[in-house]
Amino acid sequence: MERIPILKLGQFLLVSIQVDMHDRLALSLQDDLTDRIVQTGAHGVLIDISALDMVDSFIGRTLGNIAAMARILDADTVVVGMQPSVAITLVELGLSLPGIRTALNIEKGMDLLHASRDDQEVKEILSASGEAG
């Protein structure tokens, strides 16, 4: 069965979507990704869509679902590499990808994940010290 590989990069997981997503493939990606987040304790998921010439409402919803599932498992999701034409089409179709954060490329996406992680840790430390004090 066709599967989208999930690559581990340090504390992040990287998924590069290159093929047309159909229902079954999207479901197996959701299953595999949530499994890998739990297995690896990953704190972030990067989804590269630079190979996609088109993002329709199905893919948009799938990306949203993945981001929501990852969030519950304590991992942030960033979609990277969107082509300009894809952004234009998405807005023209009225799809604004709610709940999905984006970055221009993998490196900027990693920076974003690192930054939001640091933020969260600072908040946790502050709230812990607040409780202690």
Next chain:
Amino acid sequence: MERIPILKLGQFLLVSIQVDMHDRLALSLQDDLTDRIVQTGAHGVLIDISALDMVDSFIGRTLGNIAAMARILDADTVVVGMQPSVAITLVELGLSLPGIRTALNIEKGMDLLHASRDDQEVKEILSASGEAG
């Protein structure tokens, strides 16, 4: 036209091959990759083949060509994520992927690239100091 995306990760480039490689796709990958090596000055190329259930002689030759081209452009190539069944089939077919270095996963591949880079730098420094002395 279908293209395999090339992702930049620090000083390395990452290519995740997920689709069947035909002649034209292999050629466009070679073109794109050599362009990106020159553009970015990347010192290493990681080729992930974890999605491939089969590697035939054409793909083997393509990987070898890419590694040879990258080497001339001062970049090392490591093929990562090979499935056990692929390794078995390759050897049974008499294909030993000459000139191609492999690693189990992206992280080990990066370590290998870093290590060979450090080695090379040490040698360059030693030869330079030898010349100076």
